[in-house]
Amino acid sequence: MATLALLWGSGFLWIKLALDHGMSPAHLTLTRCALGTAVLPLLACGARQRLPRSRALWLHVTVAALFCNAIPFALFALGEQTVDSGIAGVMNATTPLWSLLLGAVLGTDRSLHPLRLTGLFLGFAGVLLIFAPWQHDGLAGWGTAALLAAAASYAIAFTYMARHLTPRGAPLAVSAAQLLMATAWTTLALPTAAPTHPDTTALLAVTVLGVFSTGLTFYLNYRVIAEEGPTSAATVGYLLPVVSVTLGALVLNETLGLRTLAGMAVVLAGVAATRTRPRTEGAVPVRRSPSLTSGSGSGSPQGNA
DSSP states (O other): OHHHHHHHHTHHHHHHHHHHTTOOHHHHHHHHHHHHHHHHHHHHHHTTOOOOOOHHHHHHHHHHHIIIIIHHHHHHHHHTTTSOHHHHHHHHTTHHHHHHHHHHHHOOSOOOOHHHHHHHHHHHHHHHHHHOGGGSSOTTSHHHHHHHHHHHHHHHHHHHHHHHTGGGOOHHHHHHHHHHHHHHHHHTTGGGOOOOOOOHHHHHHHHHHHIIIIIIHHHHHHHHHHHHOHHHHHTHHHHHHHHHHHHHHHHSOOOOOHHHHHHHHHHHHHHHHHTOOOGGGOOOOOOOOOOSSTTSOSOOSOTTO
16 A cells, blocks of 8 residues: 555656646546556566456456546646646645545445544544645635545546456456556547647656556556455545645745644545454455466466455
């Protein structure tokens, strides 16, 4: 989960760099999906996992790719054109709350005891402390609405993936298939895209974004959803601001004020609370999931999906 937060949390920096150095939102979204798609099949091949062959499974992958990749990637790229990173961080951090709402309505997530619920709201309060959105302009703009819609789309995708994809095993193969379909979805938007003129910085930024903050991140996200449920997995969103402000201090020499440090502490306390399990819950039984295909190997690292 810490690795996922580190890779995902740095993604906002790469998006901003690519946009500021000549890449359009549509080309950015397509390129990151394509690069992620190029990485995961290689990892799946090394783990002897084949792409799915079932038509029903490909249908589920196509729906998940729309809500987990194509829609939120495009909305984040559009939103960050007019909204600063502080507002983007707060809007992204609403994903666990959207996931909590969907889980309660649909009954798709594990029951959350009071300590976990407290942790969810405590984590969001910490994000508010870090970014202090009341100090920023543009809260009522269309960019904020786009980012909020992206967070809701992530929550819908996490819930859908928990029900239809994570029990299938072979997470590398399923992740590769989903990013492949996400690439297909984003290709449809190219005819409407403005001309793009990326420089070297933009190309480097989108490469890191695609390989690490999309490809590897997406596989790790599958693992967390399978093992802990969509709401618990979505709490990674609370850690992203902690990563981003820490990187800003280490790399860009940005100042960490007392309010920011306090917010980081509150976020960490909230995430710790969401990951606490009462003794009455006991151990989670391990179930070996069937392979995706007849030739997909038995070495799937996701044994307790």
